[in-house]
Amino acid sequence: MLFGPERHLILLADRPNYPSIQELREPKLKLAGRQINPKSYTPYGHRGYHNPRLRDLMTGEVRPLSGIPSDATFRSFSWSPNGNRIAFCLDTPTGLQLWSCQADTLECSSLGAADINNSLGGLPYDFVDDHRMIVKRRIKGAVRPPDEPPVFGPNVQDTSGVEGSNRTYTNLLESQHDVDMFRHYAEAQLWLADWTTGQETAWGKPGIISGLNSSPSKEYYLMTVVDEPFSFSVPYEKFADKVVLLDKTGRALTVLESRPAMEHLPPAFGSVITQRRRFTWRSDHPAQVYWTEAQDGGDPRNKADVRDQLFYLEPPFTGEPMPSVQLPLRFGAIRWCRGDLALVVDWSWKERRQVTRRWWPEDLTRAPEVIHDHNWEDEYADPGSFATVTMRNDHTVLLTRAEGSKLVLQGQGHADEGSRPFIDLYDLASGDTERVYQSTPPSYERPLFFLDEHPDWFIIARERLTERPNYFLRNLVTEEEIQLTDFEHPYPQLRDAKLEKVKYRRKDDVHLSGDLHMPHDFVPGESAPLPVLMWAYPQEFKDAEKAGQTTSSPHQFTRISPLSPLPFLAAGMAIFDDFAMPIVGEGDVEPNETFIEQVQMNAKAAVDRLVEMGVADPKRIYVGGHSYGAFMTAHLLAHTDLFAGGIARSGAYNRTLTPFGFQAEERSFWEVPDTYIKLSPFVHADKINAPLLLIHGEEDANSGTYPVQSKRLFAALNSLGKTARLCLLPYEDHSYAAEESILHMLWEMEKWMG
Numbered sequence: 001m002l003f004g005p006e007r008h009l010i011l012l013a014d015r016p017n018y019p020s021i022q023e024l025r026e027p028k029l030k031l032a033g034r035q036i037n038p039k040s041y042t043p044y045g046h047r048g049y050h051n052p053r054l055r056d057l058m059t060g061e062v063r064p065l066s067g068i069p070s071d072a073t074f075r076s077f078s079w080s081p082n083g084n085r086i087a088f089c090l091d092t093p094t095g096l097q098l099w100s101c102q103a104d105t106l107e108c109s110s111l112g113a114a115d116i117n118n119s120l121g122g123l124p125y126d127f128v129d130d131h132r133m134i135v136k137r138r139i140k141g142a143v144r145p146p147d148e149p150p151v152f153g154p155n156v157q158d159t160s161g162v163e164g165s166n167r168t169y170t171n172l173l174e175s176q177h178d179v180d181m182f183r184h185y186a187e188a189q190l191w192l193a194d195w196t197t198g199q200e201t202a203w204g205k206p207g208i209i210s211g212l213n214s215s216p217s218k219e220y221y222l223m224t225v226v227d228e229p230f231s232f233s234v235p236y237e238k239f240a241d242k243v244v245l246l247d248k249t250g251r252a253l254t255v256l257e258s259r260p261a262m263e264h265l266p267p268a269f270g271s272v273i274t275q276r277r278r279f280t281w282r283s284d285h286p287a288q289v290y291w292t293e294a295q296d297g298g299d300p301r302n303k304a305d306v307r308d309q310l311f312y313l314e315p316p317f318t319g320e321p322m323p324s325v326q327l328p329l330r331f332g333a334i335r336w337c338r339g340d341l342a343l344v345v346d347w348s349w350k351e352r353r354q355v356t357r358r359w360w361p362e363d364l365t366r367a368p369e370v371i372h373d374h375n376w377e378d379e380y381a382d383p384g385s386f387a388t389v390t391m392r393n394d395h396t397v398l399l400t401r402a403e404g405s406k407l408v409l410q411g412q413g414h415a416d417e418g419s420r421p422f423i424d425l426y427d428l429a430s431g432d433t434e435r436v437y438q439s440t441p442p443s444y445e446r447p448l449f450f451l452d453e454h455p456d457w458f459i460i461a462r463e464r465l466t467e468r469p470n471y472f473l474r475n476l477v478t479e480e481e482i483q484l485t486d487f488e489h490p491y492p493q494l495r496d497a498k499l500e501k502v503k504y505r506r507k508d509d510v511h512l513s514g515d516l517h518m519p520h521d522f523v524p525g526e527s528a529p530l531p532v533l534m535w536a537y538p539q540e541f542k543d544a545e546k547a548g549q550t551t552s553s554p555h556q557f558t559r560i561s562p563l564s565p566l567p568f569l570a571a572g573m574a575i576f577d578d579f580a581m582p583i584v585g586e587g588d589v590e591p592n593e594t595f596i597e598q599v600q601m602n603a604k605a606a607v608d609r610l611v612e613m614g615v616a617d618p619k620r621i622y623v624g625g626h627s628y629g630a631f632m633t634a635h636l637l638a639h640t641d642l643f644a645g646g647i648a649r650s651g652a653y654n655r656t657l658t659p660f661g662f663q664a665e666e667r668s669f670w671e672v673p674d675t676y677i678k679l680s681p682f683v684h685a686d687k688i689n690a691p692l693l694l695i696h697g698e699e700d701a702n703s704g705t706y707p708v709q710s711k712r713l714f715a716a717l718n719s720l721g722k723t724a725r726l727c728l729l730p731y732e733d734h735s736y737a738a739e740e741s742i743l744h745m746l747w748e749m750e751k752w753m754g
Contacts, residue, residue, distance in 0.1 A: 001471070002077055002078075002079070003459075004079040004086075004103065005079055005082060005083035005390070005392060005453075006083040007057075007452060007453070007454065007457075008057040009054060009055070009056060009057070009083070010054070010055045010057065010484070011052060011054055011055075011079070011086060012052070012054070012062075013049035013050065013051060013052040013053070013074070013077065014049060014050055015047070016048075016049075016050065018562075018737060019047060019738055019739065021730065021731060021738040021739075021741060023047075024730075024731035024732070024737060024738050026039070026044070027039055028699075029181060029185065030171035031171065031173060031178055031182040031185070032171070032172065032173050032186075032235055032236035033169055033170070033172060033234075033236055034119070034120065034121075034171065034236060035171065035733075038144075039093070039094065039095070040092075040094065040095045041095050041096070041115075041116070041117045041118060041119045041185060042095070042096060042118045043118070043119070043120075043121045045733070046075065046121075047073070048073030048074050048075040049073060049074055049075065050073050050074065051064070052064070052068075052074060052077070053065065054106060057482065057484060064106070065101055065108050066106055066107055066108060067101070067107050067108040067109065068090070068099065068108045069090070072090055072091065073090075073091045074088045074089060074091065074099075075088070075089050075091065075096070076088055076096070076124060076125070078123060078125070078127065079103075080129070080130045081127055081129070081393055082130050082392055083103060084102060084104075084130045085101070085102055085103060085131065086100060086101055086103055086106075087100040087127070087133065088100070089116060089118070089124065090110070090114070092114040094114050095114040095116060095138075096114060096116040096118055096124065097113065097114035097116065098110065098112055098116060098125065098135055098193070100195060109195075111193055111195060111200070112135070112137070112191075112193065112200060115137050115138045116135065116136060116137055116138075117137055117138045117186075117187075117188040118136070119186055120208075120210060120236070125193075126212055126214060127394070128192070128214070128248075129218070131194060131195045131196045132193065132194050133193050134192055134212065135190065135193050136189075136190055137188060138189075139189055139206055140189070142184060142187070144184055145180040145184055149176075149177030155174060155176075166233055166263065166660055167658070167660055167662075168657065168658050168659075168660070168703055168704050169233075169234060169235050169703055170701045170702070170703060170706065171235075171701055172232055172233065172234070173230055173231070173232050179230055182230065183208070183228075183230075186226070186236070187206060187208050188206065188208070188209055189202060190202075190209065190212070190250065191203055203249070203250035204223065204246060204250035204251075204252070205250075207225040208226035208236075209223060209224070209226075210224045210225070210226055210236070210237070211223065213279075213280075214281075214393075214394075215281050215286065215289075216281060216282075216283055216284075216393045216395045217287050218248065218393065219247065219286070219287055219315075220245060220246065220248065220317075221245070221246045221247075221248070222243060222244075222256075222281070222289065223243070223244045223245075224241050224244075224279075225241060225244060226239045226240070226241050227239070227240040227241055227258070228240075231263055233261075233263045234261060234263055238261060238263070240258075241258075241259055242255050242257065242258040242259070243255070243256045243257045243259075243276070243279050244256070245289065253316070253317055254318070256276065256291070256313075257276040257277075257279075257291075258275075259273060259275045259277075266298065266300075267660065267661065267667070267668060268299060268666055269300070269349040269350075269664075269666055270300040270330045270347075270348065271298055271300060272294050272298045273298055274293075274297060276291045276293055276311075277291065277292060277293070277294075278291055278331060280334065281395065282336055282361070283395035283396055283397055284336045284337060284338055284339075285336075287314065287315050288312050288313070288314050289312060289313050289314075289317070290310055291312075292308045292309065292311075292331040293309055293311060294307065295307055295309055295326075300330065300348070300349070300350065306326045306327065306328060307327060307330055307346070308326075308327045308329075308346065309323060309325070309326045309327065310325050310334075310344075312324055323364075324361070324364065325357075325359050327344065327346040327368075328346070329346035329347055329348045330347055330348065332344075332346055332347045332354070335398050336361075336395075336396075336398065337398040337400065337404075338397075338404070339360070339363075340360050340361075340362065341358065341398070341404075341428070342358075342361050342398075343356055343357065343371070343386060343398065344357050352375050352376050352542055352543075353374070353375055353376070354372075354375075354376050355370060355372065355373045356370070356371045356373075356386075357369060357370055357371060358371050375543070377541055377543055378543070378546050378549070379414040379546070379549045379550075379551050380414055380415060380416075380549055382412065383409060383424075383433075384409035384411025384412075384422070384424060385409065385410055386398055386399075386409055386426070387399040387409070387410050387423075387450055389450055389451075389452040389453075389455060391452070399450055399455055401425060401455070405427065405429065406425045406426060406427050407428065408423065408425060408426070408455075409422075409425070409433065410422070410423055411424070414551050415550065416550055417550075418501065418550060418553040418554050419439075419550070419551060419552055420438050420439045420440075420441075420553070421438070421444075421446045421447060422439070423435070423436050423438075423447050423458070436476060437474075441555055442555050443462050443463065443555060444462070444464065444553045444555040444557075445460050445463075446469075447459075447460050448460060448461060448471075451473075456475050456477050456478075457473055457476070458476060459471060459472070460472050460474050463555075463556060463557040464555055464557065465499060465554070465555055465557065465558065466489070466496070466557070466558075467489070467557060468489055468490060468557050468559075469487070469557060470483065470484070470485045470487055471484040472484060493570070494560065494569055494570065497520055497569050498516075498518040498519070498520060498522065499517055499518075499554065500515075500516045500554075501513060501514075501515060501550070501552070502514050502516045502576075502610075504606070504608075504609040506601040506602055506605035507601055507604070507605065508544075508601065510547055510582065510584065511547070511549075512548050512579070512580035512605055513550055513579075514534075514576050514577065514579030514580055515552065515576070515577045515579075516576050517566060517575040518569075518615065519572055519574070522615075524614045524615050525614035526614075527614075528617075529614060529615060529617040530574040530616065531572075531573050531574070531616075531617060531620035531621070531622070531753065532610055532616040532617070532621045533565050533568055533574075533575050533576070533624060533647075534579055534603075534606060534607075534621065534624070534643075535564070535565040535575065535576070535578065535579070535623075535624050535625060535629065536578065536579050536580075536581040536602075536623075536625055536629055536632060537578070537625055537626070537628055537629040538582075538583050538599065538629070538631075538663075539581065539583065540583045540584075540585065540663065541582050541584045541585075541591065542584070542585060542586060542591075543584070544582075544584045544586060547582035548580060548582065552578075562742045562746060563626070564577070565624065567746055568750065571750060574610075574615050576610060579602075579606045580602060580606075581599060582598070583595050590665070590667070590675075592664075593675065595635075595679055596639055596678065596679070599636060599639075600636070600639055600640055603623065603640060604642065607621060607642045620644050620753075621642065621644060622643060622644055622645050622646065622753050623636050623637075623643045623646050623647075624646060624647030624648065624649070624749075625647075625651075626649040626650055626651075626735075627649070627650050627651060627652075627702070627705060627734065628651070628652075629648075629649075630648035630649050630650060630651025630652075630694075631648075631681065633646045633647065633651070633692075634646070634648055634651065634653055634681035634713065635681050637689070637690045638681055638684035638685070638687040639684070639687065641689070643690050644690060644691075644753075645690050645691040645692065645752060646690060646691070647693045647695070647749055647753075648692060648693070648694050648695070648710075649694075649695045650695065650696050650697060650700055650702070650705050650710075650735075651694075651705060651709060651710065652704050653680060653681040653682045653713040654680045654681075654683075654709060654712060655669070655676040655677070656676055656680065657704070657706070657708075658703075658704040662704055681713065682712060682713055682716060685716040685722070686720055688722055688724075689722070690723075691724065691725075692717065692722070692724045692725075693725050693727070693749065694710045694714050694724065694726045694727070695728075695748060695749075696709070696710040696711075696727075696728055697729050697731075697733050697734060697735075697736060697741075698728045698730050698731065698732060699731060699732060699733055700733055701733055701734065707728065710726060710728075711728075714726040725748070725752065727745070729741045729744070729745065
């Protein structure tokens with residue numbers, strides 16, 4: 001669903017089911033951390049939508065878009081700022097073609113050839129007004145480099161002599177041929193297209209354009225352009241670039257910053273470049289451009305009273321930057337409203353701390369005032385996020401009520417008894433909050449967003465344990481509701497499966513919980529114990545008290561994804577899904593120092609609870625996980641005898657292959673080599689006695705989970721005489737997409753648990 005600026009109009013479209021393995025075989029270029037379809041100049045694997053139609057909430061009428069090719073697929077839908085036009089791209093065999101229609105007639109027409117360049121992703125056009133837009137197209141006459149690179153000689157790289165760290169990125173540039181290919185597919189020319197005349201005019205200079213943002217007045221634009229030479233060490237998002245300010249004709253006015261490739265940032269989380277960064281327009285002003293600059297050398301390990309400071313410029317953008325608010329923590333975000341009201345968010349990873357401050361953009365003599373100072377691990381104390389609405393210029397501002405004296409907070413309402421999302425009003429003068437809406441059991445209701453020009457109305461998603469989410473329009477004042485959708489249960493054969501939120505404690509008294517799914521006719525303590533599949537994903541914490549907080553609701557609809565463990569409910573198993581796997585490191589102790597001991601305690605507490613309840617047959621308990629959960633699974637088989645077998649999908653098992661950190665680990669291998677070695681299940685392969693099923697996508701591009709991780713662990717288990725099976729899924733990435741792959745994965749898992 002895509003709501004238009006006239007919020008009673010919704011654009012609907014259908015997404016196809018899982019693709020076939022043949023679709024995954026389409027051409028793919030792996031360049032600069034991207035995967036590009038060379039035929040269409042689009043991100044590889046992106047699948048479009050079909051059957052676009054417009055629904056009017058006031059009348060209930062649903063009208064299809066007309067004049068479009070039948071059985072075609074589309075992508076990149078967007079509304080013009082005033083809601084009079086809908087734009088989108090048509091998928092063709094050779095690329096994307098720009099189409100649009102008026103919202104009143106829905107008569108569609110195309111503009112230009114199917115030569116849009118969307119290789120780097122994102123929306124390949126930007127509305128200027130109702131009938132004009134800036135479109136990103138391929139360079140006319142550009143010659144594609146040959147598929148097979150000429151043999152010139154060896155590829156040589158030198159170190160820079162500058163200390164820094166990078167994660168183990170995949171699909172990086174490796175040769176001059178890669179450089180030529182990336183340049184060809186990434187470079188584009190912007191055009192100003194006019195739907196009333198059908199004419200297009202070249203806009204600005206060609207280049208590798210990674211970002212384009214208009215000022216609220218639409219008189220100026222910020223454009224980020226990637227610079228050469230390209231890096232062989234980081235993906236394109238970290239390449240050298242420059243931020244250029246242009247006028248509405250595409251003429252460059254000034255270069256706001258030129259930045260080197262981000263190859264040598266300090267290793268600490270929260271490290272940033274020392275150049276200007278995070279350029280943005282002030283959304284409640286015609287054309288003020290803001291950015292931030294690090295005041296601590298970009299390294300959070302350095303002591304500093306001020307870590308980041310904001311600066312700004314106004315037209316004609318020729319003077320010296322004006323200093324603005326100073327922040328003691330790392331800059332996170334701004335929410336604009338008016339000259340005397342904006343919110344700025346700063347944060348600290350080390351303290352797991354996020355601070356929301358009120359400040360006065362047009363009164364720099366006033367120091368920002370703290371509204372919320374929140375430890376983000378403490379879900380129960382989360383005050384929520386301040387709501388925004390979108391103006392007709394496509395920029396967002398804070399939603400206010402009571403003549404601008406109150407803001408609106410939306411939160412998840414996490415609590416020990418389960419989550420109850422809410423809406424609060426926040427009084428700017430007193431700091432008091434008033435709860436004006438909260439989800440009421442046995443339903444689980446999530447407020448999504450307010451209607452921009454009718455802020456008494458907001459959209460909610462309502463669900464129950466056996467009823468899938470449907471959408472409603474609700475009035476905050478009168479409580480009037482209009483039902484927008486009526487989706488049926490997608491898998492009625494499992495409608496009556498039981499869900500119980502199980503709570504328990506591990507031996508050091510950390511509170512834990514998990515979602516226990518059981519067949520509808522199973523009665524714990526009366527029926528014969530079941531085989532159980534336990535599925536988890538570890539999470540690091542700095543506070544043991546917060547590790548066991550409940551962040552879901554017992555009233556949420558049971559969604560069954562084929563990539564989750566829940567399909568095995570149909571096989572008569574019990575599923576202990578998302579069972580708590582906290583890894584706590586309080587004070588100066590890093591969580592990973594006791595990772596193995598803590599996963600053992602977590603698993604032992606969960607197994608004991610399931611057996612005590614009469615749910616689990618202790619001889620038929622299996623454990624599994626994906627990615628970091630697969631890493632956990634291998635450790636549990638190596639360091640416990642709790643499980644009849646394990647299933648590890650797309651994991652990492654040798655941490656020396658991820659030497660510059662992983663997950664929440666900031667330290668490098670050379671700082672704590674013993675920790676990296678101890679945390680490598682590969683090192684403990686001789687202790688894995690329960691059968692282990694390893695599944696991995698053959699083209700996993702996720703940082704750190706190369707397919708070689710599973711291959712090497714399997715080779716070790718094979719040589720050690722252990723029971724293991726390795727299944728490599730062709731053409732699949734870190735998460736599996738093809739219908740054949742998913743069905744085979746489920747078959748492998750079912751057979752393994754036999």
